[in-house]
Amino acid sequence: MIELIGVSKKYGATIAVNQVSFKVNEGENLVLLGTSGCGKTTTLKMINRLIEPDGGQVLIDGKDIKQQNPEKLRRGIGYVMQNIGLFPHYTIEENISVIPKLLNWEKDKTDRRIIELVDKLHLPKDSLKLYPNELSGGQQQRVGLARALVADPSLLLMDEPFGALDNVTRGSIRKEFKDLEELKRKTIVMVTHDVQEAFELADRICLMDKGEIMQVGTPKELLLNPLNDFSRKFLDGERLALEFKMIRISDVWANLHEASYVSENRFSPELSVWDAMEKLRSGNLSELIFEDEKGVFKKISFDILMRAFNQYKNTNQHG
Amino acid sequence: MDEQQQTLWQFMLMESDKLLNQTLQHIGLTFISLLFAIAIGLPLGILIARKRALSGTVLGIAGILQTVPSIALLGFMIPVLGIGAKPAIVALLIYALLPIIRNTYTGIIGIDKHIIEAAKALGMDKAQILFKIEFRLAMPVILAGIRTATVINVGVATLASYIAAGGLGEFIFGGISLNNTNMILAGAIPAALLAIVLDALLALVQKMNFKNLRKTLTILPILLIVLSAFYILPSAYGSGLKAGFTPEFMGRQDGDLGLKTAYGLKINTVVISDAVMYKAAYTKELDVISGYSTDGRLKAFDLKILKDDKGIFPPYYAAPIVLQSSLAKFPGLENTLNLLSGKISDSIMTDLNYRTDYLHQSPERVAKDFLVKNKLYKVPGKGQSGTVKIGSKIFGEQYILAEIYSMLIRGNTDYQVETKTGLGGTKICFDALLNNQIDLYPEYTGTGLLAILKPDKRLVAAVITNKDKTYAYVRTEFVKKYKIKWLKPIGFNNSYALMMRQKQSAELNVYSITDLKHHLDNN
Ligand SMILES: Nc1ncnc2c1ncn2[C@@H]1O[C@H](COP(=O)(O)OP(=O)(O)OP(=O)(O)O)[C@@H](O)[C@H]1O
Numbered sequence A: 001m002i003e004l005i006g007v008s009k010k011y012g013a014t015i016a017v018n019q020v021s022f023k024v025n026e027g028e029n030l031v032l033l034g035t036s037g038c039g040k041t042t043t044l045k046m047i048n049r050l051i052e053p054d055g056g057q058v059l060i061d062g063k064d065i066k067q068q069n070p071e072k073l074r075r076g077i078g079y080v081m082q083n084i085g086l087f088p089h090y091t092i093e094e095n096i097s098v099i100p101k102l103l104n105w106e107k108d109k110t111d112r113r114i115i116e117l118v119d120k121l122h123l124p125k126d127s128l129k130l131y132p133n134e135l136s137g138g139q140q141q142r143v144g145l146a147r148a149l150v151a152d153p154s155l156l157l158m159d160e161p162f163g164a165l166d167n168v169t170r171g172s173i174r175k176e177f178k179d180l181e182e183l184k185r186k187t188i189v190m191v192t193h194d195v196q197e198a199f200e201l202a203d204r205i206c207l208m209d210k211g212e213i214m215q216v217g218t219p220k221e222l223l224l225n226p227l228n229d230f231s232r233k234f235l236d237g238e239r240l241a242l243e244f245k246m247i248r249i250s251d252v253w254a255n256l257h258e259a260s261y262v263s264e265n266r267f268s269p270e271l272s273v274w275d276a277m278e279k280l281r282s283g284n285l286s287e288l289i290f291e292d293e294k295g296v297f298k299k300i301s302f303d304i305l306m307r308a309f310n311q312y313k314n315t316n317q318h319g
Numbered sequence B: 001m002d003e004q005q006q007t008l009w010q011f012m013l014m015e016s017d018k019l020l021n022q023t024l025q026h027i028g029l030t031f032i033s034l035l036f037a038i039a040i041g042l043p044l045g046i047l048i049a050r051k052r053a054l055s056g057t058v059l060g061i062a063g064i065l066q067t068v069p070s071i072a073l074l075g076f077m078i079p080v081l082g083i084g085a086k087p088a089i090v091a092l093l094i095y096a097l098l099p100i101i102r103n104t105y106t107g108i109i110g111i112d113k114h115i116i117e118a119a120k121a122l123g124m125d126k127a128q129i130l131f132k133i134e135f136r137l138a139m140p141v142i143l144a145g146i147r148t149a150t151v152i153n154v155g156v157a158t159l160a161s162y163i164a165a166g167g168l169g170e171f172i173f174g175g176i177s178l179n180n181t182n183m184i185l186a187g188a189i190p191a192a193l194l195a196i197v198l199d200a201l202l203a204l205v206q207k208m209n210f211k212n213l214r215k216t217l218t219i220l221p222i223l224l225i226v227l228s229a230f231y232i233l234p235s236a237y238g239s240g241l242k243a244g245f246t247p248e249f250m251g252r253q254d255g256d257l258g259l260k261t262a263y264g265l266k267i268n269t270v271v272i273s274d275a276v277m278y279k280a281a282y283t284k285e286l287d288v289i290s291g292y293s294t295d296g297r298l299k300a301f302d303l304k305i306l307k308d309d310k311g312i313f314p315p316y317y318a319a320p321i322v323l324q325s326s327l328a329k330f331p332g333l334e335n336t337l338n339l340l341s342g343k344i345s346d347s348i349m350t351d352l353n354y355r356t357d358y359l360h361q362s363p364e365r366v367a368k369d370f371l372v373k374n375k376l377y378k379v380p381g382k383g384q385s386g387t388v389k390i391g392s393k394i395f396g397e398q399y400i401l402a403e404i405y406s407m408l409i410r411g412n413t414d415y416q417v418e419t420k421t422g423l424g425g426t427k428i429c430f431d432a433l434l435n436n437q438i439d440l441y442p443e444y445t446g447t448g449l450l451a452i453l454k455p456d457k458r459l460v461a462a463v464i465t466n467k468d469k470t471y472a473y474v475r476t477e478f479v480k481k482y483k484i485k486w487l488k489p490i491g492f493n494n495s496y497a498l499m500m501r502q503k504q505s506a507e508l509n510v511y512s513i514t515d516l517k518h519h520l521d522n523n
């Protein structure tokens, strides 16, 4: 568990981070979101003491990190850099085994763990003896992730881990990332300025502007109940797409009619509105049938779905 | 066999022992000082990369040190460290310092800061970051600095022979003084090859990729130490007396060779520059030196000339030598130059030298005082009838003579004078005269005979015993061979002489070279 209490950082006259407080629970994925220069990286680096705050406190599992040896602290926190930062004079294998070496692991243990990670992260096996400049950007990013994960830290800090990639690669890595079993039990703080990415990966989002927190909440809360103009405007550009992706059939369940017939093809209400519309469109269907765990069947068409969606929004906003 | 006709190859074969020894010393000197320079420069470079505020000061000081002329730097070292290996190594290391500090510094600050941050984020401590990351990434740049330093050191190490530290400079400077091209080349070619080969090897290392570099870097320090060991510090301070002879003296028949053949003198000898030799005798680092009989430092450092009882040192009467074409071009010049004839005796010359060398009066002032005292001084004329160019070798007595002649010419004729002082040794000065770059310079009869004319041994033996015969011989031959005229002798005889400290000479009862031989044989 990570807790920031009134943390601030100044650079000369610039206040990079101002009185930031938030809590990240065990196993939770908190995403720091905001425009360039709003203080995301600075906030993240204060969690592993790469930057020392001017004021405030950072607690990890209830203990003030100021009281801890910075090197020891960092060896226990996985860190993925905005610029990847692989060591150009180390092979991929050596890059990944930096922390095991620092922790004096036995060679066998390190080797086994590296093979496991290479497999999980879909890195080519023969890349281990290569140097970073012999890998593609996407592969390098995976190595950066492997390096951070190797000692299986319970905390993971990631600064725009997919930042250096093109949009297509980025989407697919993101999906793999989301499905990694290994990451599901970790407490993660992740930085991004990509709204889609934040909504896709976050349990909660911390929206920042000019060094201050504008709003902390689940993606749904941010979308439906923005606390201020900034939060509202920040999402306006992609609002509709985000809402379609966020809201599930189960959310609008009450606003749908029971189906009068049952079809072979039944879908789970966990499907998002967006995905349901995808299915209607791609299958060139006029209706879909859903079945929840209680065995209730409901039917949607494009019109019915839109109506239910609007009703849901109206009842859930402002409250 | 005449030296002129001997090929370079023959010379090298004949002197192969010396050549090998000098080359090994040269390599050793280069690498010992490099080793120390790395030991000091690397940490300093790291320090200023950490504390950037210091970088200006440290690089500034190292930069200034590097601009101190090498000879001067060696000179500064002597009062503190004496002569021999120590000052040479320190001087060399000072020259090697700047490239090493600067490249370590730029190598480290040039590393992508994200890489350092990554190392920190992974939990490396400062030492780990330095050794595992910064050092390794800066290594190509640091190696470039070491490469520069190595090449500088190979060059500057030739000067080590000035202060009895050995190396290929012994041949180079001996050859320059003796007008022996083979000897110069025997020193210069290996030195140049050494620089080229080392440069190429280090260039290879520098361009290696990380994988190969890693292996090489484990070998390099060992290699460095092995190469340093080539310089086995001369175990000079054994028993007995210690001699310091100039490179020129070492190679001359009327020098070390004559001492060996005529007297059978065997003495522990180092090669050293004339510039520091007297002081080294005074400070008891040397006991016997090969000085000049009119040197002012004789007086300053209380040295005693040992009598040359077997007469191996030929007469070195000084006289101006002038191109005949110049005498024709400047009427009245000859008479003017001859005004000085017979005016300066040995003791007067020693005194004049003492004033410049020891009292640090300027040659101009000493020259003017002398001329005024002898009523030879005249106010300079307008100098409208052309310019006479006077040369001089690179030591005090020649500077004074050049000044005296210059004042005489300006006062007594309508010629302008340009002095080209400090033309190195005999070879450089004489070549300048032959090529018409100067009109005249003061030369010595013995030098004219043995270093320039080099007649066969029988002829030398016939003329060398008598100063007038020597003079007559060089006078005729120079006109015949070079169209250069010896004017009337100035009076003093600046011949070679062995000298010791007055006190030691009295204590040991050594007053002549034969006495010295007996003393050495009995101890
Ligand atoms: N070392 C520094 N010295 C001075 N100012 C700094 C320093 N590091 C950051 N800043 C300033 O602090 C502010 C926050 O920087 P930070 O790197 O945290 O932004 P960010 O949100 O990560 O931006 P980006 O999305 O571009 O990475 C910026 O205005 C930046 O200029």
Ligand SMILES: [Mg+2]
Pocket: A040, A041, A042, A082, A159
């Ligand atoms: Mg950032």
